[in-house]
Amino acid sequence: MRVAIMTDEVGWHTRQLQAALRARGAVGRCIDLADCHIDTTLAWHGLALPGYGRALPDAVLVRGLAGGSFEQVTKRLGVLHALRELGVPVYNDARAIERSVDKSMTSLLLHAAGVPTPPTWATESQAQARRIAVREGATGHALVLKPLFGSQGKGLQLVGEVDGVHHALPALDRGFGSLAYLQRFVPATAVPGFDWRVLVIGGHAIAAMRRVSMHWIHNVAQGARCEAAELTPALAQLAEQAATALDMDYAGVDLIPSAQGTQVIEVNGVAAWQGLQRVTGFNIARAIVDDLLDRRCAVQRTLGDAA
Numbered sequence: 001m002r003v004a005i006m007t008d009e010v011g012w013h014t015r016q017l018q019a020a021l022r023a024r025g026a027v028g029r030c031i032d033l034a035d036c037h038i039d040t041t042l043a044w045h046g047l048a049l050p051g052y053g054r055a056l057p058d059a060v061l062v063r064g065l066a067g068g069s070f071e072q073v074t075k076r077l078g079v080l081h082a083l084r085e086l087g088v089p090v091y092n093d094a095r096a097i098e099r100s101v102d103k104s105m106t107s108l109l110l111h112a113a114g115v116p117t118p119p120t121w122a123t124e125s126q127a128q129a130r131r132i133a134v135r136e137g138a139t140g141h142a143l144v145l146k147p148l149f150g151s152q153g154k155g156l157q158l159v160g161e162v163d164g165v166h167h168a169l170p171a172l173d174r175g176f177g178s179l180a181y182l183q184r185f186v187p188a189t190a191v192p193g194f195d196w197r198v199l200v201i202g203g204h205a206i207a208a209m210r211r212v213s214m215h216w217i218h219n220v221a222q223g224a225r226c227e228a229a230e231l232t233p234a235l236a237q238l239a240e241q242a243a244t245a246l247d248m249d250y251a252g253v254d255l256i257p258s259a260q261g262t263q264v265i266e267v268n269g270v271a272a273w274q275g276l277q278r279v280t281g282f283n284i285a286r287a288i289v290d291d292l293l294d295r296r297c298a299v300q301r302t303l304g305d306a307a
């Protein structure tokens with residue numbers, strides 16, 4: 001069994017995955033999607049993956065996908081789409097990754113599936129964004145403006161009044177790609193504030209942690225500390241519903257406590273788990289690899305038999 005680990009960064013996560021694959025008698029090779037290309041003279045399928053010659057991997061595990069130009073990202077996702085079309089199990093599939101990378105699509109799908117998530121707007125109009133901020137402000141709500149493709153808590157800004165301080169809506173063409181992705185701000189329910197990260201693998205929530213910090217942005221990359229958290233049935237159910245709404249094989253779900261109950265903020269399709277592993281008793285990479293080999297590859301085999 002040869003598994004391509006798609007990653008732009010070789011390190012702790014890829015070593016964990018390779019060890020877990022080895023323990024199952026499989027081989028994991030790290031490949032950067034940037035180095036994959038299309039070559040219709042090479043093989044019948046037209047894909048060229050470093051280290052695979054004319055062959056294709058038996059399965060693909062997507063661990064990291066570097067940003068780039070619109071054209072580069074289209075090609076990188078195209079390679080994942082092509083692998084799926086060629087019958088290779090891709091864990092998470094390109095369609096799932098696209099759904100989660102686009103925060104507005106995540107919000108829309110969560111909302112449509114009835115998963116509690118704060119009210120959200122995405123608009124290209126600066127005037128409309130301003131009107132939304134004014135309307136929300138009139139009902140006592142502030143907003144969070146997020147880069148559509150953001151990660152690690154980078155670039156988020158408050159809009160409206162929080163703790164007596166007014167935050168103006170910035171010009172959308174400065175750092176936001178002329179798009180306003182606005183979400184109702186959920187004030188902290190405790191001091192210091194926190195959110196939860198729950199990892200869902202193969203439809204089952206398997207571990208949770210709290211990310212705690214004085215700043216309202218609780219990403220580890222922004223200095224939040226990780227604490228073990230009990231995976232309550234309610235938390236597990238919400239995270240599982242969120243992962244299902246986006247059709248994810250595995251997902252890192254961000255949830256936030258609020259006066260109205262727990263809300264899902266974000267679903268990560270290429271989730272990191274180093275922080276979670278530090279506060280979790282069992283091996284997460286092994287759980288991912290077991291789910292890939294025992295469930296996902298089995299589903300693909302069944303589909304292949306039926307075709």
Ligand SMILES: Nc1ncnc2c1ncn2[C@@H]1O[C@H](COP(=O)(O)OP(=O)(O)O)[C@@H](O)[C@H]1O
Pocket residue numbers: 118144146150151152153154156183184185186187194195216217218219254256265266
């Ligand atoms: N609507 C919101 N209300 C309150 N806090 C929020 C809201 N949205 C995001 N945050 C905080 O900012 C963090 C990062 O936001 P998130 O949407 O997960 O983007 P990223 O992809 O950068 O992680 C969240 O984990 C949470 O702590």
Ligand SMILES: [Mg+2]
Pocket residue numbers: 152153219254266
């Ligand atoms: Mg997040």
